[in-house]
Amino acid sequence: MEDYEERKSWSVKNENIHEELSELMEITEEEKNLLADLKDVAEEQADAMTDDFYGRLMAHENTAEYFEGLDTDNHDFVAPWFVDLFGGTYDAEYVADRLEIGHVHVRIGLPVRYPLSMIDVIMEHGEEVVEESPEPEKAMSAFQKLLSLDIAIFNQAYEDRQLEHLAELVGGERLARRLLTGGASK
Known part of the structure; x- marks a missing residue:
């Protein structure tokens, strides 16, 4: 069996991914400010985005079942998430909130x-918001980075839970990582 190499990235967990991803994605203060300046526009767009978002989910049998018994007309879930993309503050608390959303999806068994x-629904409505910027091209680039950040955080929530459960089953995170990467079969 070859030596198994651990990766530095594996030690970055929870809200600590904020610093790593912010550095990796090179989100500038200018970009944060461009998005923050659009927050009011995002609030105006949030209901239309939410209607489209839930409209699609509710039209699909396999996704609609996750909303049985929930009031999706309330817009308490998706609208604030969308508006926060234009909040201008993307710190450890932001990451923790986004991780929690991902963990809720994992807990209810929603496939990623x-x-x-x-x-694409978020992107379409985000594009409408950034068109209102005095610098729409820069605002669009910033929005794409933030949406990518959210996708990365969201995926992290799924990965965290998968790793946690596998580590419980096999008796430790190191062995779980070896199994996930195929390192245990070498």
């Missing part, structure tokens, strides 16, 4: 393919 398949 469903939330990721909704990104």
Whole structure:
């Protein structure tokens, strides 16, 4: 069996991914400010985005079942998430909130393919918001980075839970990582 190499990235967990991803994605203060200046526009767009978002989910049998018994007309879930993309503050608390959203999806058993398949709805409405910027091209670039950040955080929530459960089953995170990467079969 070859030596198994651990990766530095594996030690970055929870809200600590904020610093790593912010550095990796090179989100500038100018970009944060461009998005923050659009927050009011995002609030105006949030209801239309939410209607489209839930409209698609409710029209699909396999996604609609996750909303049985919930009041999706309330817009308490998706609208604030969308508006926060234009909040201008993307710190450890922001990451923790986004991780919690991901963990809720994991707890209810929602396959990751469903939330990721909704990104085009978010993008479409985000594009409408950034068109109101005095610098729409820069604002669009910033919005794309923030949406990518959210997707990365969201995926992290799924990965965290998968790793946590596998580590419980096999007796430790190191062995779980070896199994996930195929390192245990070498």
